[in-house]
Each structure stands twice: as structure tokens, then as C-alpha cells.
Amino acid sequence: MKTFSIALFAVIAVSLNVKAEDLLIKVANPVSTKHAANYFAAEGLKSEALTENWIRVQGNATLEKFQNFLESDSIVHVQKNYKIQLRQNPSLQKALSAYLAKHPEQAVRPFAPAQDNPAIPNAPSNSSGADPLFSKQWGMKDIGVENAWRVNPGNNKVIVAVIDTGVDYTHEDLLPNLWRNEKEIPNNNIDDDKNGYVDDIIGWDFLAKDNKPYDLAATSLGDLLNGGNPGHGTHCAGNVAARGQNAKGISGVAPNAQIMSLRFIGNEGGTTADAVLAIKYAVDNGAKVLSNSWGSEGEDPDDATNNQALKDSIQYAADHDVLFVAAAGNGHQGKGYDNDNDSKPAYPASYAHDNIISVAALDVNNNFGSFSNWGRKSVDLGAPGVKVFSTTVTNKYSDTVIPLLGANWDGTSMACPHVAGAAALYWSAHPEKTHAQVKEAILNSATRIAAAEGKLVTNGKLNVDALMKQ
Numbered sequence: 001m002k003t004f005s006i007a008l009f010a011v012i013a014v015s016l017n018v019k020a021e022d023l024l025i026k027v028a029n030p031v032s033t034k035h036a037a038n039y040f041a042a043e044g045l046k047s048e049a050l051t052e053n054w055i056r057v058q059g060n061a062t063l064e065k066f067q068n069f070l071e072s073d074s075i076v077h078v079q080k081n082y083k084i085q086l087r088q089n090p091s092l093q094k095a096l097s098a099y100l101a102k103h104p105e106q107a108v109r110p111f112a113p114a115q116d117n118p119a120i121p122n123a124p125s126n127s128s129g130a131d132p133l134f135s136k137q138w139g140m141k142d143i144g145v146e147n148a149w150r151v152n153p154g155n156n157k158v159i160v161a162v163i164d165t166g167v168d169y170t171h172e173d174l175l176p177n178l179w180r181n182e183k184e185i186p187n188n189n190i191d192d193d194k195n196g197y198v199d200d201i202i203g204w205d206f207l208a209k210d211n212k213p214y215d216l217a218a219t220s221l222g223d224l225l226n227g228g229n230p231g232h233g234t235h236c237a238g239n240v241a242a243r244g245q246n247a248k249g250i251s252g253v254a255p256n257a258q259i260m261s262l263r264f265i266g267n268e269g270g271t272t273a274d275a276v277l278a279i280k281y282a283v284d285n286g287a288k289v290l291s292n293s294w295g296s297e298g299e300d301p302d303d304a305t306n307n308q309a310l311k312d313s314i315q316y317a318a319d320h321d322v323l324f325v326a327a328a329g330n331g332h333q334g335k336g337y338d339n340d341n342d343s344k345p346a347y348p349a350s351y352a353h354d355n356i357i358s359v360a361a362l363d364v365n366n367n368f369g370s371f372s373n374w375g376r377k378s379v380d381l382g383a384p385g386v387k388v389f390s391t392t393v394t395n396k397y398s399d400t401v402i403p404l405l406g407a408n409w410d411g412t413s414m415a416c417p418h419v420a421g422a423a424a425l426y427w428s429a430h431p432e433k434t435h436a437q438v439k440e441a442i443l444n445s446a447t448r449i450a451a452a453e454g455k456l457v458t459n460g461k462l463n464v465d466a467l468m469k470q
């Protein structure tokens with residue numbers, strides 16, 4: 001095993017040369033991550049056990065501090081805690097950069113700031129009636145949801161984790177479908193269900209480390225231009241599972257599914273460590289579908305790095321029969337758009353795990369969004385992702401991020417939640433099926449479209465009507 005250790009020294013040395021202040025370390029099975037975390041803490045480093053195999057180590061991690069662990073062959077992988085970014089909205093970025101070039105003074109003018117972490121309302125009483133804004137959701141009609149709901153409206157509640165910037169959990173049309181952790185007594189400051197999180201009644205905020213995963217949006221145009229949060233998670237959540245037939249707003253593809261809100265991305269992005277924690281939380285607390293409209297800078301073919309921690313987390317989901325639905329991406333690491341993921345992979349969508357469904361963005365005319373990635377072997381199907389109407393922060397609804405600038409809600413980020421909702425709806429009707437069978441049903445029922453011929457695995461787009469009739 002000595003050669004293995006020497007190779008690891010090299011890996012660590014590379015990591016150290018880049019920046020050693022924030023590392024993810026995978027330890028061998030017989031070593032508990034708590035024990036490892038204690039070891040590194042004793043060496044004066046800040047450390048935290050993330051899973052049974054992974055720990056995060058922060059501080060001045062010199063080689064000497066790893067020495068004992070290396071000699072005992074306890075470390076099997078070391079990597080950077082790679083940054084995570086939202087799948088940026090190309091329409092928004094284009095409109096913002098054009099506007100701010102002419103009006104630079106507007107970059108710092110603050111919007112009316114939303115209050116972070118409002119109280120979590122109780123579940124509302126049921127209301128019923130048509131959803132008044134449903135006709136604005138062109139995508140829902142396009143994928144045949146109304147026929148699908150006649151087959152089965154998904155009353156057998158499936159939990160979908162929206163792993164993103166949080167959600168506006170006070171929103172009238174999301175509130176009825178929030179996942180509630182029944183094993184947790186609210187606000188008693190005790191981790192009643194002993195899952196490691198105190199008073200986690202609707203999910204968790206891994207970024208701020210609190211029990212209120214509120215979708216706190218950027219407060220100026222300049223922040224938005226620099227990749228800040230436009231209220232991304234709230235928009236995604238609406239197309240997964242805004243409550244249907246409640247006489248309010250819109251409907252998600254799965255109008256009765258439950259939304260587990262997990263926040264790990266803010267205006268500065270997020271990290272792999274928090275993605276690992278969020279995925280583990282979702283799997284351990286009952287989510288069957290994970291909706292992931294984000295990307296990692298790890299595994300960028302340009303720097304040949306390996307985000308093993310993220311890969312292990314997606315495998316953990318697969319091992320627990322959980323689907324990982326991912327946005328195919330809007331270009332390659334923000335460089336250009338319309339990218340072929342077969343030759344230039346976008347992660348996590350392009351990982352080989354069998355529980356990943358990679359989703360491209362389509363417009364109302366069955367064409368790809370001009371920005372959307374594709375890939376004959378690596379992107380599975382298309383879904384509505386151009387000028388998408390949904391729930392927005394502070395209890396609103398829209399298909400535009402900034403109406404005055406003509407910036408629409410565009411992106412594979414918006415396409416991904418449609419497929420996550422479809423998976424939840426189908427799984428609700430067929431709870432006995434495995435994640436592989438649910439994925440197969442979604443891919444087999446896709447409708448072929450000319451634009452996707454030879455560019456997507458299915459050559460087509462999501463068809464929930466056909467899916468539910470299978």
C-alpha cells in the first residue's frame with residue numbers, strides 16, 4: 001500500500017499548491033469520519049464529518065498534518081471543496097449586461113430587500129377550484145399534464161427535494177405542498193428525530209445552517225449580473241409541485257407531491273460540501289426525486305479535476321433508489337452556449353450514474369432554447385425551458401425575471417423541474433417501481449421532435465400524458 005500513499009501525497013501536494021484551505025477528504029471504511037474529524041481538529045484544523053466516508057477540513061492543511069493518516073492508509077481521496085453555481089439564465093445575463101453597460105449607476109441601486117427567514121407558516125386548510133393562472137403555463141399544456149392528471153393526480157404523495165437556493169416557503173401556492181417533517185416537534189430546540197438537525201420541519205438551510213431554507217434573492221442588478229440569486233429555487237419548485245386545483249395561482253406537474261426545500265446556494269454560489277450534505281439529507285429523510293438545476297466547477301474537462309465527493313453522493317442516492325434529475329446546462333462553464341455535452345460534459349448532469357436524468361430546454365415551438373446544451377449520448381430529453389411561468393419570491397408569479405428589461409425565466413434550470421415533477425407523478429401511481437423503471441418509463445414515453453433528432457438520447461421531449469398511460 002506504500003505506492004498508494006505516495007500517489008496520495010502527490011494528489012495532496014497538488015491540492016496544497018492550488019489552495020489547501022478547504023479540502024474534502026475521503027477516509028477508508030474502517031475509519032469513522034468522526035474519528036478522522038477529531039484527528040484533524042487536534043491538528044488545529046477545522047473539520048466536519050459530512051457522510052460516513054467524507055470529511056471537510058478547513059485551515060492551513062500542511063503535509064505534516066496528514067502524515068499519520070497517510071501512513072495508516074486511511075485516506076483514499078483528497079480534493080478541493082469545489083464551488084457550485086446556479087445554471088445561469090442566459091436571457092437575464094444578456095439583458096442585464098446590455099442595460100448596465102448603458103446605466104452603470106443602476107448596478108448598485110438596491111431593490112427593496114426581502115426579509116430573510118420569515119416564520120414558517122402552518123399548513124393551510126384545503127381550498128379547491130381551478131388555478132387561475134394555469135393558462136399562462138404553456139409548458140404544462142405542451143407536455144400534456146391535464147390528460148395525465150385524469151389518469152392519476154398523484155395523491156400518493158412522493159417527496160421531491162428541490163436542492164437549490166431555498167424556496168419562498170410563505171408562498172400561497174407552495175405552502176400547501178411543503179414536505180413537513182412529522183417526526184420533528186416545531187420550535188422546541190430539540191432534534192426530536194435525531195437526524196442531526198434541530199427543528200428541521202420543512203427542510204434545511206445548509207448555507208446559513210438554520211432550519212429556514214428561505215429563498216433570499218439578490219438585492220441589486222449588479223449582484224444579479226455577477227451570478228446572484230434571482231429567486232431561482234422558488235421558480236423551480238413551482239413547476240415541480242405548486243398545488244393544483246386550490247383556486248390559487250398555477251400548478252406543478254405533480255400537483256400533490258411534496259416539496260422538500262434544501263438551500264445550499266446563495267448569491268456567492270455554493271460548495272460541494274453543502275451539496276453532499278443536502279443530497280444525504282434528502283435521501284435519509286424520504287425524498288424519492290432530487291431536482292438539481294446547478295453545476296459544479298469540479299470535473300471541468302479543462303482542468304481534469306475529479307469531484308469524487310459529488311459522484312459518491314449521487315451513487316448514495318442510487319443505492320437508496322432515488323432519482324437525480326439534473327439540468328443539462330446552458331453552455332460550458334459559462335463559455336458560449338448550445339454545448340454538446342458528449343464532447344464537453346457538464347457536471348453533475350453528465351456523470352454516468354444510472355439514476356441521473358439529464359434535461360435540455362425547449363421553447364414553445366419544439367426548438368431548443370438557443371442556450372441549451374444537448375448530447376446524443378448524454379442528455380436524455382427536453383422539457384419546457386424558455387419563458388417559463390412559475391411561482392416567484394414574495395408570493396408572486398411570473399415568466400419574466402425583470403419585465404422592464406425583457407429578461408425571461410429561461411434555462412435548463414427551468415426544464416429540469418418539469419421532469420422531476422413527472423417522475424414524482426408517475427412514481428405516485430406506481431410506488432412499486434424502481435428508480436431505473438421510472439427513468440425508463442419517462443424516456444420511453446418521450447415524443448420525438450425534429451429538433452432533437454440525433455441530439456438527445458430519446459430524440460424527443462417530455463410527454464407526461466403518454467407517461468401516465470404506460
Ligand SMILES: [Ca+2]
Nearest residue numbers: 191193195197
Ligand atoms: Ca431533526
Ligand SMILES: [Ca+2]
Nearest residue numbers: 205208212214
Ligand atoms: Ca435561512
Ligand SMILES: [Ca+2]
Nearest residue numbers: 131243248250
Ligand atoms: Ca395552484
